[in-house]
Amino acid sequence: MTASVQRPVAARRWEVDALRGLAFLAMVIYHGAFDLAAFGGWPIAVTSGGWRLFADGIASTFLFVAGISVVLARERWAKQPERYWRHIVRRTLRLGSAAGLVTLVTWLVSPPDVVLFGILHLILLSSLLALPFLRFGVWNFGFAGLAAFLGWLVSLLPGNPWLFWLGLVPEGYRSFDFRPLLPWFGVVLLGVGVASWWYGDGQRRWSLPDWSDRLLIRGLRWLGRHSLLLYLVHQPLLIAFFVAIGLIDVRRLLG
Incomplete structure (x- = not known):
């Protein structure tokens, strides 16, 4: 007789994967506009106004979603602590490797714009820092507000080249992608607070219509589940596509 396998308390939530997939599609749109502006000479102000708000x-x-996922992972493996910590280690290694690859590639492409603390670096660090906050549940709404306040406070202080990742940004700092820990860690804590309230004990507070098998939702779920890999490959594919249809001049790209 074989021992039965204890299943996790909560399976993947289709709405969480779909939301992450929707964010990925929006990111592709933004990065497409960025590529056309940076490498194609298109007059798109991607770093200001509505485009900045979009980003x-x-x-x-x-x-x-990262904050929500931290809560769901704890609930999923609530009765299997060894599997839970293996999940934490694997996720940390995946994110760390992806973040390191982004740093390496952007340094090779354009050293002055190298990504030293972009969105992947932030998600990696924030997901680990959020772990001790899980015990506070909905009180994380207050901690999210505190992080936002500290972010504003830090922005008033002089920049520091060693603490730029915290929010002490030196004057003239540039990067393809930069999101300091403060105030952005507050958004992760907001996700932790919402998930603690909405998914208490691994169950939804209220039931949702099951749209998980609808074609659009299935597509978004697939994008959400594979968003890390897609994040790493989407920019080269976008640029190659724009070059192929003549929207980006290769000479401008390489120059």
Whole structure:
């Protein structure tokens, strides 16, 4: 007789994967506009105005979902602590490797714009820092507000080249992607607070219509489940596509 396998308390939530997939699609749109502006000479102000708000909204969605995922992982393996910590280690290694690859590639492409603390670096560090906050449940709404306040406070202090990742950004600092820990860690804590309230004990507070098998939702779920790998490959594919259809001049790209 074989021993029965204890299943996790909570399976993947289709709405969480779909939200992450939607954020990925929005990111592809933004990065497409960025590539056309940076390498194609298109007059798109991707770093200001509505485009800047769009980018901040995308980053906020990814960070919010990261906070939710930290809670769901704990609930999923609540009765299997060894599997839970193996999950934490594997996720940390995956994110760390992906973040390191982004740093290496951007340094090779354009050293002045190297990504030293972008969205992946932030999600990696924030997911680990959020672990001790899980015990506070909905009180994380207050901690999220505190992180936002500290972010504002830190922005008033002089920059520091060694603590730029915290929010002490030196004047003239540039990067393809930069999201300091403060105030953005607050968005992760907001996700932790919402998930603690909505998914208490691994169950939804209220039932949702089951749209998980609808074609659109299935597509978004697939994107959400594979968002890390897709994040790493989408920019080269986008640029190659724009070059192929003549929207980006290779000479401008290489120059």
